[in-house]
Amino acid sequence: MTRAVVMAAAALMVAGLLMLDATVSAAPNPFRAPPLLALGSGQAAGGAHCAALPTR
Amino acid sequence: MLAVVALGVAFAIATTAGARFGLLFLVGLGLGVTLEGLRFGFAGPWRAMIVQRDPRGILAQLLAIGLVAVVAIPLITANGTELAGAHAPVGLAMVGAAFVFGGAMQLVLACGSGTLVNAGSGNPVAVLALPFFVLGSFLGASHLFWWTDLGTLPVVALSGSTGVAATLAGLAIVALVLLFLATPDKRRLPARLWVAAALLAAFALANLVVAGQPWGVVYGLGLWGAKAAQALGADVAAVGFWAAPGNALRLDQSILTDPTSLTNLGLMGGAFLVATWRQGYRQPIPRLPVRAWVTVMVAGLALGYSSRLAFGCNVGAFFSGISTGSLHGWVWFAAAFAGAWVGIKVRPSLGLEARP
Numbered sequence: 001m002t003r004a005v006v007m008a009a010a011a012l013m014v015a016g017l018l019m020l021d022a023t024v025s026a027a028p029n030p031f032r033a034p035p036l037l038a039l040g041s042g043q044a045a046g047g048a049h050c051a052a053l054p055t056r
Numbered sequence: 057m058l059a060v061v062a063l064g065v066a067f068a069i070a071t072t073a074g075a076r077f078g079l080l081f082l083v084g085l086g087l088g089v090t091l092e093g094l095r096f097g098f099a100g101p102w103r104a105m106i107v108q109r110d111p112r113g114i115l116a117q118l119l120a121i122g123l124v125a126v127v128a129i130p131l132i133t134a135n136g137t138e139l140a141g142a143h144a145p146v147g148l149a150m151v152g153a154a155f156v157f158g159g160a161m162q163l164v165l166a167c168g169s170g171t172l173v174n175a176g177s178g179n180p181v182a183v184l185a186l187p188f189f190v191l192g193s194f195l196g197a198s199h200l201f202w203w204t205d206l207g208t209l210p211v212v213a214l215s216g217s218t219g220v221a222a223t224l225a226g227l228a229i230v231a232l233v234l235l236f237l238a239t240p241d242k243r244r245l246p247a248r249l250w251v252a253a254a255l256l257a258a259f260a261l262a263n264l265v266v267a268g269q270p271w272g273v274v275y276g277l278g279l280w281g282a283k284a285a286q287a288l289g290a291d292v293a294a295v296g297f298w299a300a301p302g303n304a305l306r307l308d309q310s311i312l313t314d315p316t317s318l319t320n321l322g323l324m325g326g327a328f329l330v331a332t333w334r335q336g337y338r339q340p341i342p343r344l345p346v347r348a349w350v351t352v353m354v355a356g357l358a359l360g361y362s363s364r365l366a367f368g369c370n371v372g373a374f375f376s377g378i379s380t381g382s383l384h385g386w387v388w389f390a391a392a393f394a395g396a397w398v399g400i401k402v403r404p405s406l407g408l409e410a411r412p
Contacts (some may be wrong), residue, residue, distance in 0.1 A: 001320035001340070002337060002338055002339060002340055002341065002343050003177075003178030003179070003180075003331070003336055003337045003338070003339045003341065004178070004338070005184075005341075005384065006178040006179065006180045006183050006341065007176075007177075007215035007331065007332075007337055008329070009183055010175045010176060010178065010183050010186075010324065010330075010370070011134065012183065013175075013187070014187070014321065014324065015182070017280055017311070018182060018311075018312075019058075020283060020286030021283055021285050021310055021311045021312075022310070024283055024286045024287050025283070025308065025309055025310040025311070026308055026309055026310065027310065027312050028072055028073035028074070028077075028309070028310045028312050029073075030070075030071060030072060030073055030074045030075075031315075033073060033074020033075065033076060033077070034074065034076055034239070035076065036076050036079065037076070037077045037265055037266055038076075038138050038139065038266060038267055038268025038269075039131070039135060039138055039139060039264075039265045039266075039268070040138070040245060040266065041268075042137060042138070043138065043228035043268070044137050044138070045137070045138060045139060045140035045268040045269050046268065046302050046305070046306075046315075047269075047302035047337070048275060048279075048302045048303055048306045048314065048315075048316070049140065049142060049269045049270070049272050049275050049316065049372065050096045050142065050268075050272040050273065050275045050316070050363070050364075050367060050369070050371075050373065050376075051141075051142035051143060051144040051270075051272070051273040051368050051372055051373065051376070051377060051382065052140075052144070052275075052302070052367075053144060053145060053200070053204060053208075053211075053367070054297060054301075054302065054303060055300065056201065056296060056298030056300075
């Protein structure tokens, strides 16, 4: 067996993730998307990052 | 042809979710191509330093971090509302978790970004570790408050020109120590690593400017786990961590609007492109004993859980933490490096490499 099988498995995992996401998440709306760049947008950073400890 | 397909995917994301999100996928793609194409990693260079006293890979990491710090720290200082640093508190669980992460990283021979890149390039160890990494990140996030309640200091983050100077001084001291310990013929960086460090820094800064937050990996993986738990009927939104406003929003919205998820997918895609271009898919899968595969699953779980408690992996804590002035990045580095030393010692007894 070669890595081709494993790469196909990885691609299937990603496809499965996207399908799963589509079933549980709100559909994205490109017309309500944030500006291209956060810098200069005037909008506050979201805080959804590995280093962020959310407040309770 | 492959590059056209990748650009097509980015365009599809941009038209489906918004231009920012298509651009973030491209940033992730660039990171993946850089890491896989120029063989720039985190776990391997740490092993090379500990086993062979070869510091070149870590020196390249420090160079990239320094390049980002010079721009990112002043930028965040001047635009503190729009841009957030990877600033996290130091705590008991955070230090212990970083140590565990360093050890587990040497068992799988990949960190957070490395697992994604290796999975994209068809490494079976990484493909097996990835779902357990996702599960671990989700569980770690769900238990995070219990662990931080054990003892956590206030966040310490350097800012302004003082922050840049202190960060560069710290990086220089570490580099000098590594050069002092190094084997004499391994003190000079090859051109490949200079280019990789510069590209990595450029993409990391692009991530900050576009997303408003530094490059990270683990948050996205935990979110994927939360989405899977939701799909299975779990009331994830009731858990403290996921009930917090920013996280609840991510839980409700598509991962195609989550910066970390997009760069994670881009990392895998970039590695996939390079591996396909190199015809890496022709490589045979290594034969490992059953206990090695079991170790990979356990280590994947430990990587995910510990990186969540440690406020990031090599990317979110070490790379982005230090380069945006967070003290926790330095503490993470020290604890994880000690853990890596232990992981390297344990690795042969688990069947992951031939005994010397």
